[in-house]
Amino acid sequence: MARVVVVGAVAAGTSAASQAKRRDPSAEVILLERGEQVSYGACGLPYNIEDPRRSIEDVLVVSAERFREERGIDLRTQHEAIALDTSNKLLRVRDRQRGEEYELGYDKLVLATGASAAQLPLPGSELEGVFQLRTFEDGAAIKGFLAELPRKRAVIVGAGYIGMEMAEALHAHGIALTVLEKAEQVVPGFEPALAELVRAELHAQGVRVETGVELQRIVQAKGGLSVESDRGAFAADLVLISVGVRPNVALAKEAGIRLGKTGAIAVDQEQRTSAPDVFAAGDCAEARHLVTGEPTWVPLGTTANKQGKVAGANAIGAHERFEGIVGTAAFKVFGLEVGRTGLARAELTRAALDAISSTTTHETRGHSYPGNTTVTTLLFAERATGRLLGAQLVGGEGVAGRIDVLATALHAKMTLDQLAALDLAYAPPLAPVWDPLLIAASTAKKELRAAKSR
């Protein structure tokens, strides 16, 4: 009987374990999780925190019992893999509850160790009332703290996706909010013109936003915390630090498994690492970017689930492939939906791709249909060929669907000509007769022609 060991039981790990057991019910599948909770929708944490009537347990997708009983998986929570010997196919595991260590042999191993919140070298980060949001435990801690909070002031450090989602969540608690961002704009990675739309929405909701801020320290002040910076001090009862994530690769790295240029674990399209019989999947692993053909690291739940499924299947002898990603991501902040797919400017530069860009703003519904909103669409296209390379959208509705169309176009390596010719849906309540995407593509075509004649 083959033994498959999976390290990490959030998205990729639970997918891998479930897939392996489903494909080969006779396999022994052991799923190690250093935390207490498994299979939670981490992306749902901000929305759960937003609503005081919901229990934090709502974000759990599958209970530990169900893994054990229904799926027949040997799930071991609070068991942490601390060392890996790929020559002898042995893991060293610490049982955190009993304080004991043991060795665990495997036939196939899937590393799904995930990512952790990036740490700032910021004095005072350890103070009570300073949080990060990555794990179920983080979410539970914030939610518990909020329920007891006497006063209501918060500082969010970092204006990325999580910062934006938590701005909405904390705002719903009637908390006076300040968002501090080191970059000169919110949602770094987005083009400045689109980032300004997000900043305007934050302002409209009464959220204070400061960009280009250098933090110095967090100190305990009279009646709360104080976040000190080159732009003065900001009083807060709660500070959330959300400055990105880093892949958890220590176990792999110490075992001599190859990391990619991105710092995450290098894998082939069958999710195999450089070590025999060791797979990696999810936020700890790279993926191939289908626009550049190069490895990239975009830690997101969708990719984690897909890679986990492939790793789990291949761990029991299949040869499934995970083709790759196009860098699709989306979030909502107050009345705005925000999304991107493909390459952003920094990635275009890194890949030495010569691109034109074009930005258009158009209505999301038919002519004079009530409730109309606008969507701003930025497209990047290759100057020489007209091939779509990336897109960013900010709008009142319909952003996810349009981002998905553009992601599909990226998968198919479509040009602007092909994009402009798409037969898209039209109905006044749902979309205008010239969909904003078609206008964006036509406008970008003109920009491309103008750029060629310059």
Added chain:
Amino acid sequence: MARVVVVGAVAAGTSAASQAKRRDPSAEVILLERGEQVSYGACGLPYNIEDPRRSIEDVLVVSAERFREERGIDLRTQHEAIALDTSNKLLRVRDRQRGEEYELGYDKLVLATGASAAQLPLPGSELEGVFQLRTFEDGAAIKGFLAELPRKRAVIVGAGYIGMEMAEALHAHGIALTVLEKAEQVVPGFEPALAELVRAELHAQGVRVETGVELQRIVQAKGGLSVESDRGAFAADLVLISVGVRPNVALAKEAGIRLGKTGAIAVDQEQRTSAPDVFAAGDCAEARHLVTGEPTWVPLGTTANKQGKVAGANAIGAHERFEGIVGTAAFKVFGLEVGRTGLARAELTRAALDAISSTTTHETRGHSYPGNTTVTTLLFAERATGRLLGAQLVGGEGVAGRIDVLATALHAKMTLDQLAALDLAYAPPLAPVWDPLLIAASTAKKELRAAKSR
């Protein structure tokens, strides 16, 4: 100075005339329209009728004055082209206001004569209170009649898109509604399982629905109209007959211009008809179906606008191409969004394509996110190759965006494998981690495997 004459000034015709004038400001562009109004969003009529506070003029997109003054187009409303001599490049035109006829020569001609509501051979169709909805004038007549209506009962004959949209519009006026449909289901063309979802929504809103009904006649009864059928009589103050549309091809046909198998005007991809220097665009013309490669006739505003632009450009010497359509259409009825793209069952049969189908229902938002709804997705795929051939969706939200993804996949001739591997957006308020499209594609892949092993 070249003279371009365009016949018909709704979607295709106004696009053609505007495009021709924009590309060659020195061209003389004459735009003939037999009605009084030009450039109206006909698809917006039901939503305008729904709202008594809005003027029917709201559906006008560009005023006649703007065509004449800003665009420099010689727009002649109430001028009807009644005969065409393609050998001598002459149109015979009737000025309906003055009751005069005149000859009009052209260098290039664009036929954008549109489509008309199909007529039922139904005695009593001419009675007061019996309407169809196709033109601006139809919309104005219904809206005027509703404003004066003493009692509030209506019968809608035909449960297609317009019938469904008008059900919602009339319901908003507090009208007791019955929908009568000849076919055994509502929204003919959709698979029965999806049509049942639409029927259930109509029932839930208190709309009576009768399918498989043979109409006999409409008669004037005491205190209103009576629609008589093999299933009894239905009392009504207003009857709307919406049983499809037919292309307006009399002018072209009498001039010896070739019609296609569909009955609409045959065109090549530059919108040229069989007659030299005569183009056709919009609801009177065919288009190439990109799934079958064959000519088809799907009269919709999006296609009309695109074909009009191409015809207008080519009328002044360009060689633009309209590649074709994939049959995308969408509408909303009460709380449901409904859409389709690609081939439906009858078209698959006609094209002799051997297809499997698969139907799945999944949530539209993230795990336990508030306001979640479901969407039902039906996919058709080619048995031998797995190529996507068509799709139908019914759901509470996000249908247009997902239909557009599938339309894009059809343009790219994607297989189910490719569809299942798409990197689609995920954010709990906008879409679940496994988008319903990805689950639909995975399920269809399983169905395909099962069908192959049978």
